[in-house]
Amino acid sequence: MSTFVPPPATAAWAHEHARQGFEVVYFRRSGDVRRDQHAPHGQDWLHIVGCTTAVEDGRTWTVDYDLTLDAGWVTRRAVVTCRSEAGTRSTVLQADGAGRWRVDGAPAPYLDGCLDVDLESSAMTNALPVHRFRLPVGTLTSAPAAYVRALDLSVERLDQDYRRAPDEGSRQCYDYSAPVFDFRCRLVYDEAGLVLSYPGIATRAA
Numbered sequence: 001m002s003t004f005v006p007p008p009a010t011a012a013w014a015h016e017h018a019r020q021g022f023e024v025v026y027f028r029r030s031g032d033v034r035r036d037q038h039a040p041h042g043q044d045w046l047h048i049v050g051c052t053t054a055v056e057d058g059r060t061w062t063v064d065y066d067l068t069l070d071a072g073w074v075t076r077r078a079v080v081t082c083r084s085e086a087g088t089r090s091t092v093l094q095a096d097g098a099g100r101w102r103v104d105g106a107p108a109p110y111l112d113g114c115l116d117v118d119l120e121s122s123a124m125t126n127a128l129p130v131h132r133f134r135l136p137v138g139t140l141t142s143a144p145a146a147y148v149r150a151l152d153l154s155v156e157r158l159d160q161d162y163r164r165a166p167d168e169g170s171r172q173c174y175d176y177s178a179p180v181f182d183f184r185c186r187l188v189y190d191e192a193g194l195v196l197s198y199p200g201i202a203t204r205a206a
Contacts, residue, residue, distance in 0.1 A: 003134055003172075004131060004172075004189075004191060004192050004193035005191050005192050006029075006192065007027040007046075007127075007192045007193070007194065008027065008192060008194075009026065009027060010024065010025065010026050010027070010206070011024075011025050011027075011124065011194050011204070011206060012024045012025070012204075012205045012206040013123040013124070013195070013198075013202040013203065013204055013205055014202060014203050014205045015052070015054060015123070015201065015202045016200070016201070016202060016203060017200045017201070018056065018200070018201065019054045019055060019056035020054065020055045020056075021052055021053050021054030021055060021056075022052070022053055022054075022205070023050060023051070023052040023121070023122060023123055023124065023202070024050060024051055025048060025049065025050035025051075025122075025124045026048070026049050026050070027046065027047070027048055028046070028047045028048075028049075029044055029045070029046055029047075030044075030045055030046075030047050044071050045068060045069060045070055045071065045076075046068075046069040046070075046071075046073070047066075047067070047068055047069075048065075048066075048067040048068075048069065048124070049064075049065070049066050049067075050064070050065050050067075050122060050124055051063070051064045051065075052121040052122060052150075054121070054150075056150075059084065059085065059151075060084065060085070061082060061083065061084040061150060061151055062082070062083045062084075063080065063081070063082050063083075063119065063121035063122075063150055064080070064081045064083075065078065065079065065080045065081075065119055065121075065122065066078070066079040066080075067079075067117065069128070070097055072097075072132060073128055073129075073131035073132055074095070074097050074115045074116070074132070075093075075095055075115065075116050075117045075128065075146070076094070076095050076096075076097055077092070077093065077094050077095070078092070078093040078117040078146075078148070079091075079092050079093075080092075080093075080119065080148050080153055082121075082150065082151060082152075082153055084151060086151075089152075089153055090153070091103065091104055091148065091153040091155065092104055092105075093108075093117060093146055093148070093155065095114075095115075095146075097115075099111075099112055099113040099114060099115060100112060101114065101146060103146075103155050108146075108155065110156075110157050111146045111155070111157055113144055114144045114145050114146045114157065115129070115132070115143075115145075116128040116129050116143065116145040116146070117145060117146045117147075117148065118145035118146065118147045118148070118158055118160075119147075119148050119150070120147065120148060120149050120150040121148075121150040123195050123198050123201060123202035123204075124194065124195070125145075126176070126187060126195050126198065127189070127193050127194050127195060128145075129143035129145070129162060130162065130172070130174060130189060130193055131193050133162065133164070135162075135163075135164035136164065137164050137165065137166055137167075138163070138164060139163065139164050140161060140162070140163040141161070141162055141163075142159065142160070142161050143160055143161070143162055144157055144158065144159050144160065145157075145158045145160065146158075158178060158180065159178070159179060159180065160176065160177065160178045160179075161176070161177045161179075162174045162175070162176055162187075163175040165186060168188060170191055171188050171189060171190060171191075171196065172188075172189045172193070173186055173187065173188050173189070174186070174187045174189070175187075185198070185199040185200065185201075186199070190204070
């Protein structure tokens with residue numbers, strides 16, 4: 001369950017600094033769970049389809065993603081496709097909702113305990129863990145994720161932490177850190193739990 005209102009039909013972000021680009025995403029609630037054999041019948045799942053187009057280090061690329069989340073905002077399936085001058089490639093991640101994953105059909109024990117997918121190409125995916133937290137201000141929690149690189153679609157474990165900071169009016173704030181990247185920032189979310197400000201990465205455009 002979440003303290004946020006339902007997501008809008010669509011949202012968009014302008015990427016900055018590390019790359020030039022734009023991300024657009026569409027949200028759809030659906031009771032159709034036939035695509036996942038682990039899904040309980042009758043559950044209201046969230047379907048998220050998005051695309052990022054970018055220029056980074058002189059290279060152009062696009063990443064399309066198709067995510068299926070269960071009612072608790074736990075990632076259950078992700079299809080990610082990258083197009084670049086090197087060609088087109090895709091990867092499929094499937095999860096049982098309890099922290100066990102398969103990548104392109106093969107078991108991925110290095111992702112054990114992860115409940116989210118986190119896309120290097122996306123500002124939207126930082127919304128996924130905060131929808132489960134319901135943390136009091138000042139509380140810290142870890143949220144390891146299955147991290148998908150933008151260009152080669154390699155999948156690795158990303159250990160990251162979120163600490164609930166004081167709200168800014170109706171906006172929830174979290175101090176975010178990813179030690180492997182030596183990266184820290186404060187993320188500001190709107191009433192639907194979507195990032196408004198991701199310093200150095202992206203800014204909400206719509």
